Amino acid sequence: MEYLDFELPIKELEEQLQKCQVIGEESDVDVTQTCKQIEKKLQATKKDIYKNLTAWQRVQLSRHPDRPYTLDYVKALCGDTFLELHGDRNFKDDKAMIGGLGKIGDQSFMIIGQQKGYNTKTRQYRNFGMANPEGYRKALRLMKSAEKFGIPVLTLLDTPGAYPGLEAEERGQGEAIARNILEMTRLKVPIITVVIGEGASGGALGIGVGDKILMLENTWYSVISPESCSSILWRSWEFKERAADALKLTATDMKKMKIVDEIVKEPLGGAHKDRETTYSTVKNAILETYDQLKGFSEKDLVNQRIEKYANIGVVKG
Template sequence: MEYLDFELPIKELEDQLEKCLTIGEESEVDVTTTCKKINKKLEETKKNIYKNLTAWQRVQLSRHPSRPYTLDHVRALCGETFLELHGDRGFKDDKAMIGGLGKIGGQSFMIIGQQKGFNTKTRQYRNFGMANPEGYRKALRLMKMAEKFGIPVVSFIDTPGAFPGIEAEERGQGEAIARNIIEMVRLTVPIIVVIVGEGASGGALGIGVGDRVYMMENTWYSVISPESCSSILWKSWDYKEQAAEALKLTSTDMKNQKLVDDIIPEPLGGAHYDRETAFKTVKQYILKGFNELKDLSTDELIAQRMDKYCNMGEFKE
């Protein structure tokens, strides 16, 4: 297990507990009472740390190397029923954007999402989850296919942003994202969006328009990352913590501003501490959202979706 800076007190206690158990196994000394005390203190420390996380600490948790990525969720939810589909039929298959058909709780879904890598080799292969225009065009192709056959769409968001390279701009990165947004607004099937990690900028919005938008507890969603915001405003990354607070990018902030529909709770410490529980909770929210939408007519579905996004950003003083 890898530990973040603010988790070091937890690491120290876990190391103490491990040493205590080792002494008990290797000698005749009764360490039961001592181990219980350490374990109790460990649980209290965990609760104190994770219930008082700052915005920047939640950003760090969303990037934890052990955190489940999109394909981890897809495999856990769909099992062997997932059939991955490839290519945008125009340029190539973008490995940063995955998509395909799968069943969740017996219901067929078209599943799309950004996929990061879990080591150096796969991160390069997946371009760190930053899709090129062909990735967004692949996602749109699959959504249009889902629309043709009346299959609801599930979108998993986990990206530091769309790929900002010159070649991506030459192939129409902005147009591809804008096209996806307008097409998703008027898609005739239910769309359920789940932010499972980072939700940065237009890279997230390109597959982020939905009838139900859920954020996992330790994720973030913003027009810009805290580091980039800090570098623009203060000409340095040193103010990323202040930027994270100012951006109001946590799941609680987004729910309070009515930009997402609900928060998916995570196990204490984050989704990586108890993956199975995290997967089950995500599944429950996806099926709950689908059950709320499945009986709506096409006109009602699109009208509600349009009203939802038209009402965003309106405030009364």
């Protein structure tokens, strides 16, 4: 188990509890009462820490190495029904962007999302979840196929941003993202977007235009990462915590500004602490959201989607 810096008091208490239990098992000493006291203190400490997280601490939780990624959700939600589809029919298959058909409950979805790696080898293979232009073009190809057959689209956002390399720019990174945003606004099937980790910059927005945007409790969604914002404004990464607060990037901030529609609760400590509960909660949220959207006509879906994004940032005095 890996602990973040603000979780160290929890680590100490869990180690104390473990030692106490070992003493009880290896000796005749009754440590039941002591263990109960430590457990009580541990629960109180957890509640105190996780109920008062700063914006930067939520950013840290969204990047936790034990946190479930897109393929983890796909496997949990779809089981063996998921069929991955590859390639943009133009350049190559981008491993940072995954997509395919899968069933959640009795409903088929075209599922698209960024995939990070679990170790050094898979992180390189997945390019750290940073898609190239061909990744966005693959996503658009799959969305157009879904539209053709009347299948709703589900996108899962978890990326530090689109890949900023020279080759990506040469192949039209900006155009690919802009094209996706345009085409998603007028796609004639329901689009549900779920922020499951990092929702950074155009890399997230390239598959993030939806009728309903759901955001897990310990995730973030912003035009720029706190580190990059800090380096631009203060010429240093040391002010990343201050930048995170200023960017208003948490789920609560996004809901307040009406950029996202619903906050999906996570287990105490984050999605990685109880994956099964997280998967169940996300599944229910997706199916409930689809029930709200499936009755709308194609024309109403598109009009409401365009109006939703046209109203973002509008202040009525």
